[in-house]
Amino acid sequence: MLGVLVAVSSVLRFLEVAFPMPGGFSPIFAPIIIAGYVFGGRFGYLMGTFTLLTSALIIGGVGPWLPYQMFTAGWAGLTAGWLGQTVDASSRLRSTQATGLRTGVGLRTAPSSCGVSYFTSQATGKTMGATRSRILILCIFGFIWGLLYGAIINVYFWPFTGGPADQTWTPGIGLGETLTRYGAFYVVTSLAWDLARAVGNAALILVLGSPMVKALERFRRRFNFEAEGHGAPSRRSTHREAAKVEAHA
Amino acid sequence: MLDARVWLLWAVTALITASSSRNPLYIIILLLITAVVGSTCATGDGRRAPLSPLRFVMIAVPLSALFNALTVHFGDTTLFRLPAWLPLIGGAITLEALAFGAMNGLTLTVIFSAFSVFNQVTPIRDLTRLTPRAFHEGGVVLSIALTFIPQTTRNLSRIREAQAVRGHRVRSVRDWLPIVMPLIVGGLERAMGLAEAMVARGYGAISDEGQPLRRQSLLLLGLLALFGGWLAYLFRTRWRSGAVGAMVLGASLIAVVVGLTGRSVQHTVYRGRRWTSRDTLTVVGCILTLAVAMTQREALYYTPYPHMELPQFDPFIGLGILGLLVPAIVTKRLDDPERHGGKGVEQADPL
Numbered sequence: 366m367l368g369v370l371v372a373v374s375s376v377l378r379f380l381e382v383a384f385p386m387p388g389g390f391s392p393i394f395a396p397i398i399i400a401g402y403v404f405g406g407r408f409g410y411l412m413g414t415f416t417l418l419t420s421a422l423i424i425g426g427v428g429p430w431l432p433y434q435m436f437t438a439g440w441a442g443l444t445a446g447w448l449g450q451t452v453d454a455s456s457r458l459r460s461t462q463a464t465g466l467r468t469g470v471g472l473r474t475a476p477s478s479c480g481v482s483y484f485t486s487q488a489t490g491k492t493m494g495a496t497r498s499r500i501l502i503l504c505i506f507g508f509i510w511g512l513l514y515g516a517i518i519n520v521y522f523w524p525f526t527g528g529p530a531d532q533t534w535t536p537g538i539g540l541g542e543t544l545t546r547y548g549a550f551y552v553v554t555s556l557a558w559d560l561a562r563a564v565g566n567a568a569l570i571l572v573l574g575s576p577m578v579k580a581l582e583r584f585r586r587r588f589n590f591e592a593e594g595h596g597a598p599s600r601r602s603t604h605r606e607a608a609k610v611e612a613h614a
Numbered sequence: 615m616l617d618a619r620v621w622l623l624w625a626v627t628a629l630i631t632a633s634s635s636r637n638p639l640y641i642i643i644l645l646l647i648t649a650v651v652g653s654t655c656a657t658g659d660g661r662r663a664p665l666s667p668l669r670f671v672m673i674a675v676p677l678s679a680l681f682n683a684l685t686v687h688f689g690d691t692t693l694f695r696l697p698a699w700l701p702l703i704g705g706a707i708t709l710e711a712l713a714f715g716a717m718n719g720l721t722l723t724v725i726f727s728a729f730s731v732f733n734q735v736t737p738i739r740d741l742t743r744l745t746p747r748a749f750h751e752g753g754v755v756l757s758i759a760l761t762f763i764p765q766t767t768r769n770l771s772r773i774r775e776a777q778a779v780r781g782h783r784v785r786s787v788r789d790w791l792p793i794v795m796p797l798i799v800g801g802l803e804r805a806m807g808l809a810e811a812m813v814a815r816g817y818g819a820i821s822d823e824g825q826p827l828r829r830q831s832l833l834l835l836g837l838l839a840l841f842g843g844w845l846a847y848l849f850r851t852r853w854r855s856g857a858v859g860a861m862v863l864g865a866s867l868i869a870v871v872v873g874l875t876g877r878s879v880q881h882t883v884y885r886g887r888r889w890t891s892r893d894t895l896t897v898v899g900c901i902l903t904l905a906v907a908m909t910q911r912e913a914l915y916y917t918p919y920p921h922m923e924l925p926q927f928d929p930f931i932g933l934g935i936l937g938l939l940v941p942a943i944v945t946k947r948l949d950d951p952e953r954h955g956g957k958g959v960e961q962a963d964p965l
Contacts, residue, residue, distance in 0.1 A: 369756025369766075369805035373798055375759065376766045392790070396798070419759045422741060425733035429725065524848075525633060526718070527683045529702075537851040545789055553685070553702065568787045576795050584802045588809070591882070 366469035366588060367411055370400055374412070388561025389515060393420065395569040396577070397438055398445040403581040406417045408547035412488050440517075441510045446540025448506055452499055468517025500574040504567040515555045523550060615656075616941060618740035620893045620900075621732050624651075627900040630940055631907040632721050634755070637925045640935060641720045645671075647938045648727040654942040656734040667727035674726075675719035679884035682709050682715025690921040710918040717918075730830035742884070747876030769800055832872045840864030892944040899940030906934030 374396040399408020414435040421427050421434070424575055524534045532550040534543060632644055648667070665673075684696075684703040689710030692795035698704045738760060773796050782792055843860030846853045907914065916925045 366802065366805040366809070368755045369762055369801045369808070370798075371759040372762035375763060376770055376797070377794070392794075411752075414753070415755055415759060419756060419763070421911045422738050422760065423763060425730065425739070427733050428729035526681060532685070536848075540849055543849070545618065554681070565787070566899040569790070572788050572791055573794055576791070577798060580795065580799055581800070586807075587806065 371415040371419050374416040378420045386560045390561045390565030394566050397442045399577050401442035402449040406443045409442025409446040410439040413442035420533055428483030433518050437514050437517045496575055503574050504570045505567035507570045510561040511566040512559045515559035516551055616896055617893045618736045620896050621736050623900050625728045625732040629725050631903055632724040634911055635906045636717050637916035638717050639925050639927045643935050644724045648731055651942045655945045667730050670726050674722050675716050678719030679712050679715035683712040686711040689919055696754040710922050713918045737800055746872055747879040747881050748872045750879050756859050770797055803899040829871050832867050836864045836867030873914055895944050896940045899937035902934055902937035906931055
């Protein structure tokens with residue numbers, strides 16, 4: 366699944382070429398963030414790094430910038446996974462309280478082998494509202510990473526760049542001074558460019574987020590299955606191994 | 615055709631040499647070398663960067679010169695003055711700042727141009743083979759992604775055509791939904807089929823052994839030493855030698871762990887590539903250039919501040935830089951089968 370999602374996400378770069386967007390906007394970040402959110406931090410990290418690597422191999426974008434792009438996109442996916450866990454945990458907590466108060470019905474979780482416990486709210490019926498709120502959270506997250514991506518990528522060349530003394534790094538200056546100078550450099554050279562990426566990420570997640578999250582969650586349930594046969598304990602491990610293969614595919 | 619590792623060394627050598635110098639004479643030589651190597655070694659069917667080096671130089675040099683001239687108000691030769699009340703850009707606009715900015719743009723162009731050549735001359739399959747054995751699972755993911763890309767691209771075209779027939783036009787981000795969603799869902803369905811095929815062929819039967827704790831600890835130690843050393847190098851000038859030692863130690867530990875992990879992975883190569891004398895000569899050329907870049911740092915250095923003077927040129931350094939030209943000398947062009955009406959074959963190794 367990772368390989369195929371990476372292929373799809375890499376091909377989105379062709380859309381970027383076909384329909385040029387302003388500034389640093391690229392459609393590849395929304396799938397990375399949403400996949401990380403749904404499948405977890407590890408998957409998100411791998412999706413981010415491999416998407417950048419694969420698309421660079423195809424479009425001829427290999428260069429000294431590539432490791433920085435890979436790591437930064439990986440971190441975006443990784444933190445999206447953490448965000449997903451946090452949002453799930455908090456919504457589960459809220460729902461436990463709500464269901465406990467109203468109906469006394471507790472949590473219903475998927476079988477432990479799924480690795481993901483998902484919640485179904487039987488009493489509140491607030492699924493639509495919850496979906497909207499998490500898409501909104503994802504939009505804000507995508508916006509922040511649109512700016513962070515540029516801020517982190519700049520670091521690969523900033524120490525070697527010439528320019529005004531209050532915007533360039535010189536050996537021996539302290540951490541505070543380094544951050545101040547880098548902040549000034551970032552605002553002058555990159556903020557406008559990165560804002561386009563940040564707004565584009567938020568817009569794309571707003572448009573694609575809800576259907577994509579639903580589709581990925583559906584496939585997550587299809588990929589994570591477990592057959593429990595009578596008197597055949599070895600099948601559990603067999604299917605766990607199968608799930609590992611599916612993650613690669 | 616040269617080995618992918620040799621091309622990588624060539625590109626990194628160009629990167630290091632260009633980064634070490636701001637002397638426009640050496641930078642222009644480097645730019646010419648990348649142009650010659652690109653035109654000689656690229657076969658035409660390689661991957662082209664979205665931006666050609668020529669277009670890049672036309673954008674990077676004026677932009678860099680303008681930015682530096684507007685923000686650095688230093689230098690003896692004042693061209694004109696902007697009102698002092700203008701934030702950041704107010705002050706003297708000098709010839710020296712303009713020239714330094716243009717040189718920065720030229721350096722960036724050399725780096726971009728070298729990696730453009732690298733992208734054009736190395737086949738994707740050769741780059742995939744560079745994946746270390748320790749990361750074989752990542753190699754599988756990469757291979758699957760690369761294999762699926764042509765099919766996904768065809769699907770993208772099909773979906774776009776189908777939506778266009780229905781009157782769909784892409785005008786804003788909202789219009790991407792009917793294109794992207796079928797693409798993702800279709801891709802996931804194919805992933806399902808591929809996963810089943812892989813399980814049927816026994817891919818899931820591999821043992822899932824975790825890494826020994828000792829290797830994990832070594833890796834953690836290596837990462838800590840590398841990043842700790844890097845931070846100390848940046849922010850503690852007195853600890854520089856110790857910081858460099860820590861970085862070398864960290865990188866060595868990481869390399870050892872990757873090597874040990876890779877040993878336990880069985881690796882077979884179908885039609886492995888043979889190392890040729892052309893590869894050896896190119897490596898020698900790169901080492902020559904690297905030696906010049908490392909030992910002649912002061913001679914390579916040039917600054918137009920405070921008063922611009924003509925840059926010095928040392929012919930021995932120029933000759934050393936010409937080591938990067940070796941690929942163009944040892945590689946002969948592939949014959950164009952269309953033009954010659956015959957079979958396109960690579961000429962025999964002249965050495």
